[in-house]
Amino acid sequence: MKQKLIKIAKWVFNLLKRIFKAIFIHEKACCKSILLFMVILTSQNIFAQKTVHYDLHIKDTIVTFGGKEKRGIAVNGQIPMPTLTFTEGDTAEIFVYNDLDEESSMHWHGLFLPNKEDGVPNLTQMPIPPHTMHVYKFPIIQHGTHWYHSHSGLQEQIGMYGSFIMNKRENDPTFRKGIDDLPTVPIVLSEWTNLKPENVHRMLHNASDWSAIKKGTTQSYFEAIKAGDFKTKLKNEWKRQLAMDVSDVFYDKFLINGQNESQLTQFKGGDKVRLSISNGGASSYFWLSYAGGKITVVANDGNDVEPVEVDRLIIAVSETYDIIVTIPNDSISYELLATPEDRTKSASLFIGNGIKQLDNSLPKLKYFEGMKMMNDMVKMNGNLKDMGMKMSLNQMDMNVVMYPEITGNLKTKSERKEEKELQKYGEIEEQEMQMEDTNRYNGNALSDIVTLNYAMLKSPTITSLPNDAPVKVLNFRLTGNMNRYLWSLNNKVVSESDKILIKKGENIRLIIENASMMRHPMHLHGHDFRVINGQGDFAPLKNIIDIMPMETDTLEFNANVEGDWFFHCHILYHMMSGMGRVFSYENQAPNPLIPNPKLAQRKLFSEDRKFHFMIENDFASNGNDGELMLQNKRWSLGTEWRLGYHKMHGFETETHIGRYIDKMQFLQIFAGFDYRYRKLEMNEIEKNLFTQKNSKDNRILASIGLEYTLPLLVKLQAEVYHNGYVRLQLMREDIPLTKRLRMDFMVNTDVEYMVGLKYIITKNLAAKIHYDSDMGVGVGLTIGY
Amino acid sequence: MKMIFIWAIILFIIPNTYSKSNIKNAKKAVYTVSGNCEMCKKNIESAAKINKTAFGIWDKNTKQIVLIFDSTKTSADEILRKIALVGYDNDKYLASNEAYNDLDKCCQYLRKELPKTKVDVMLPIKEVDNLNASISDNLEDPKNAEIIQKTDTIKQEPIIIAPIVIVKDSVRTNIPTNNAKVKTAVSKTDFTAFLTQYYAIKNALIADKMVAANKNAALLLVEIDAIRMDKLSSDEHMVWMKYFDKLKADVTKISVAKDIEKQRIAFSSLSNNLWLTVKGMKINDNGAIYVDYCPMKDAYWLSSEPAIKNPYYGSSMLTCGSIKETIK
Incomplete structure (x- = not known):
């Protein structure tokens, strides 16, 4: 028994010894690293007024902002990129390590610096090649809130944005007590899409309305009728306009410092907090409002302004604002709400410690009111008329007609009826009076919500x-x-x-x-x-x-x-x-940094010369219909095909290479090539409306022609073939009947016609039913990219 | 045979329970959400619902919501935020003023905390004035002896409570709810005859007597006209003006309808309007007024007794329903 006890005691003793040893050695190492760290710190302190060094490692990463695993680009493992802080008078030395498999660059937004440090690839420097390093070194000769981002391709969209803060020197004569000495938090706003940004870009150029479907802003005929705005929609299309939105891209998440919702718990009731906000979004404007009261704007784009109190402000893409907010109560944290202009979603930052007080959320936009406003301002030729309003500096916002919080909620059916009754009894005059009112678009005059505009900004110096x-x-x-x-x-x-x-x-x-x-x-x-x-x-x-x-x-x-x-x-x-x-x-x-200016220019220009690719095929019961398009700014190459399942239906392709002529791009001239193989019945002769004959089963034709967009977006095509044959065609594609239902029709002088209905299921998939004069009724699935 | 029977039950139950809780990675959490009534329950639960991802069940008595959600797709915070966005304060989020004000009047629960520091001092003072005025008026008029007794009891205890509660409550709502056990001044006008006549219609409907309902509705019309507007205080007047037409329209429908179901539909509307009138004017009927709820018709009725006698189904489902609110 005793022996056993001794054994156990020994074992315990040994164990303790080992543990002590481990701790002791570890501590030594710890001490060493702490010492080293101290040395580094002090050495940095010594040189703090001289050179501030940052290492930035750009790396591919996987993120789940939108609920799915997608590619992002992180710098030093984080999105947004780390906040870089300097004091006026420092020299910035930034080592950028490009660990991507693609070129990159870094632009210091809003900074005064030598041109070669500006970070625009192919303009101020050559792009940073994959797996190499580039040094940016420049003196800091200003102060204020700025930010930095990649200027290469669409990298900014997937994570390459971060705060760049330059503090005033303590003895700066412009130092403002009660403003510049407040606790300050750098904030970057941004957005996330689960689609590849290249794909977003391509879809925008192909006038895809997938974004609108996702946002619920198709503004289709059915929705128009429901809202009592059928005439508005018709007039809009008559003026050759597609449905407009305040922004083009559907985003899955909106982020404040990389989070949809976060809290600054370090502050308590009564505290004043300065927020240095940069909009690092690729295409989103944000409304900023605060649940705890007014917002005091103290700086814009890094430059001080005289403090101005507002209820809300819109921060444009890439702008920066410094604002001060006060926490009214202890144990409640107040929401700083960032709502993108299209109001589809939002991001919040709660300031303070405790239960979260939400801000008023922005109600949905009244799109058909916006459409009415647009109908008023667009002329038939597509130009805008300013109606003598001389608008500037965001003081008049035409979009207020769409803001329910300023111009009231949408009218219900009965209210609309009442209004019509009233109009009958001579109240129309009053309406016209309103039209004359110049304050019609002045949000600050229309409501008690004070919205910031540029006319309210005043420099203190x-x-x-x-x-x-x-x-x-x-x-x-x-x-x-x-x-x-x-x-x-x-x-x-x-x-x-x-x-x-x-x-x-x-x-x-x-x-x-x-x-x-x-x-x-x-x-x-x-x-x-x-x-x-x-x-x-x-x-x-x-x-x-x-x-x-x-x-x-x-x-x-x-x-x-x-x-x-x-x-x-x-x-x-x-x-x-x-x-x-x-x-x-x-x-x-x-x-x-530009050894070969011609090459650099060619590369710079190639960006906007890119062609955008689109392909679509309808696998229908009566044949295959499809088209392929390659387009850029001015040129368009398109091929259409109709492939029947038997000889009677035949095969047909038409290829057009065209160039848009006018600035609204309503008119296109093109050269074309047609091929058709079809087995006609014996002695059957096709005649067109001009009684020209066409009996060839196997025809190969070249042509030239014009395409012009008529009111209601109907495309008129006039084509002359090399054998003198003439064809006129009217076509309208994608008439938005409902949110997802589209109608097509086509009719031409060959007495061919087609009508179709398409239901959009996903981004790349649609169900289609159509009737074609050659091939009859067909039901099928359309797959597109 | 028995085995087959058991298996059949198991097979029947399993898919059923499965389909009910087909939320993957389900997590359960319980939070407190402010609210008053059945409509609140509807609003709160529909805000909590995310298809195939989350749902919540709220209890209006305990004010607690049980959330079941897919923890990989959403979080309790996200759901509570959605609930606050439609106007309901909870453990994690306070609703914005706008969202709260957009709630139906009956849903505007008493808020615990003020989201902003603005406290309206004027209102409580005014309330106290009213209270004193009504008491002194009543004292002068010996006819209102019973009401004096009532106000006496108020005088003894809640007279201090009333202003304090209102301070907390601020501008938001001056309609006190039973849940918060608030007692404020009562109307000095006598509505007894008016309410009695309403109860008579109700009793006719309970007994499935269409003609009796017709007659009593006609009598109620007389009672409505008998209310002297010039005797009402200005606040009461405002409420009365708001509901006067609606009440009359509903009662007229009942008096002329030749079908008891039509009468019941009109009665449901009448009850809702009367409920709002009673609350708005702080009408007191020498005792409690019970607001009862019929979940099958989603309709309310007022009653002078706590026992449930459902006027919407008559004898076929007499005791179906629950007391929703007690106005004392």
């Missing part, structure tokens, strides 16, 4: 430009067309225009008019511009300006840094479609 400098005025029209997703400046894309030459020392004045039907956040690299907004010498400085349809804004900046500076729309898919220009200084020194 004088920002006027040097008086004696020569002034150069440049006019830009923002142009575009939704149907083919063409976005441009003055109807030209980057690859179709020359660099705009400016001289160092000049004052450049930009007068920008938005003649397109979407809003565009225009961003200038390397400079801040003054926004002429009625604040005189105290005009605010910005590097992004959101310009709404029909607005005209005037900006000015002093040309003070040589280089090639990109000026573009920051909606990623608009930029990739070529909506931009390059400002270049005359007689500047060549950029050492």
Whole structure:
């Protein structure tokens, strides 16, 4: 018994000894690492005012933001990318390791820096090749909230965005007590789609309405009738417009600092918190509102503004705002709500510790009201008329007609009836009076919700430009067309225009008019511009300006840094479609990072010259119908085929290569090639309406022709074949009957006709039933890409 | 044979239970969600429901919701957030003012916490004034001896409670609910005859007597017209103006209908409007008014006694239903 006890005691003793040893050795190692860490820290402290070094490792990763495992790109293992913090006067030294299998780059958004550090691939540097490293090194000569992102392809969409914060020096004369010394939290807003961004881009160019179906914004005829707006829809199509939305892409999740919902528990009741917010979304504008009361805006695009109190603000793609919010109560945390402009979903950040107080959520948009508004402003030729309103600086928002929180909820059926009755009794006049009212689109005048606009921003310091400098005025029209997703400046894309030459020392004045039907956040690299907004010498400085349809804004900046500076729309898919220009200084020194400028330019231009591919085939009971399309800005190559299952039905293909002529892209001229093999019955002769005969079973024909989009989006095709045969054809595809049901029809002078109904099941799959004069009734499945 | 029978039962039960809880990775959690009534239950449960992923069952007495959800696809927080978005405060989230105000009047439960610091001080003071006024008025008028007794009891205890509760309650709702055990001033106008006549219609419907219902409805019309608007306080007047037409329309329907089912439909509408009137005007009927609920017809009725006698099915289902609220 005793022996046993001793044995156990010994065993326990040995065990303890081992444990002690392990702990002791580990502790030694620990000590060492702590020491090392201390050394590093102190050495960093010593040089803190000099060089701040960051290592950024770009790596492929798998993320589940949208509930599915998808590819993302992380930097140092995180999305968003790490927040980089500097103090004015530091030198930034950033090592970028590209561990991807594709090229990359890093753009420091809103920073004043030497052109070769700006990070625009093929313009200020060559792209960073896969598995190599690139060093960015530049002095920090400003302060404020900015951000950084990849400028290569669509990488920004899948994770490459992060905060870039530059603090004021403590002795800075502009240091504002009670603002700059508040606890500050950097915030990046972004969005996530489960689709590959390349696919999103392709679908946009093919006018796919899958995004609209997912969002529930098809605005079909059935929905229009239900809402009592059939006439509105008809007029809209009469004016050759497809259904519009405030944004184009369907997103699965919206994120604040990489999370849909998160909480800052470190704050308590009574605290004031400063949030440095950057919109890192690729194409989403966000409404910001706060459940705990008003929002105080203190800076915009990294530049201080006089504090202004608002209920809400919209942050354009790539803008930054610094706001201050107060936590009214202890033990309650208040929601900062970020709602994308299309209001499909939202993201929230709860500030404070305790039960979560939700903010008022934004009600759904009244799309048919928007359509009415659009019908009023679009002329028959597709241009916009501004109705003499001289809109600017987001002060009038045409979209308020769609905001129920400002212009009231949708009217019910009975209310609409009542209104009609009233109109009968001579109340129409009042309505017309309203039309004249210039405040019709002024949200702040229409309701007690105060929405920020650019006219409310005022710089605390004088920002006027040097008086004696020569002034150069440049006019830009923002142009575009939704149907083919063409976005441009003055109807030209980057690859179709020359660099705009400016001289160092000049004052450049930009007068920008938005003649397109979407809003565009225009961003200038390397400079801040003054926004002429009625604040005189105290005009605010910005590097992004959101310009709404029909607005005209005037900006000015002093040309003070040589280089090639990109000026573009920051909606990623608009930029990739070529909506931009390059400002270049005359007689500047060549950029050492661009050894071969011609190659670089070719690569830069290739971005917006890309062709977008689309294929579709209907596997029907009476044959195969299909088409294949390759399109870019101006050119379109399309092939259609009809393959019957027996000789009587025959085989038929038509190929067209066309170029769009007018700026609205209603008119296309094309050259074509037809091949048909069909076994006709004995002595059967086909005649067209012009009594031209066509009896060839095996015909090979070349043609030239025109295609013109008529009102109601009906396409008229006139084609002359090399043997003198003439064909006219009317066709309309994809009439939106209901949310998912589409109707097609076609009729031509060969006395051929077709009607079809298509029900869209998924992005790539539809069920179709159609009647074809050649092949009869067919039922089938359409598979498309 | 017995075995087959047992197997049959098992086979029948298994798929059934399976289909009921076909939520994968199911997790259960219990939270408190504020709310009042059956309509709240409907709202809350439909907000909690996510097809094949989650559902909740809320109990209006315990205010607790049992959530069953697929823990890989959603979380209790996400569901509670959705519940708060339609207006119901819960353990994790407080609803926004707008969502709360959008709730039906009967669903506007008493809120525990104020989401924003704005506290309306004016209202409670006004309430106290009203209370005093009504008491003194009643004292002067000996006819209202019974009501004086009532107000006396109020005077003794809840007179302090009333303003305090209202402070908490703020502008939100001045309709006190039974759940919160709030007692405030009662109307000084006598509605006894009016209510008695309503009960007479109800009793006729319980007894399946169409003609009697016709007659009593006609009498009720007279009673409605007998209410002297100039005797009402301004707040009461507002409520009365709001429901006066509706009440009359419903009663007229009952008085002319030649089909008892039509009478019952009109009676359901009448009961709802009367309920709102009674609550809005704080009518007191010398005792409790019970608001009963018939789940099969999704309809309410008012009664002066706690026993359930369902006027919607007559003798065939006399005791079906439950007391939803007691107005004292």
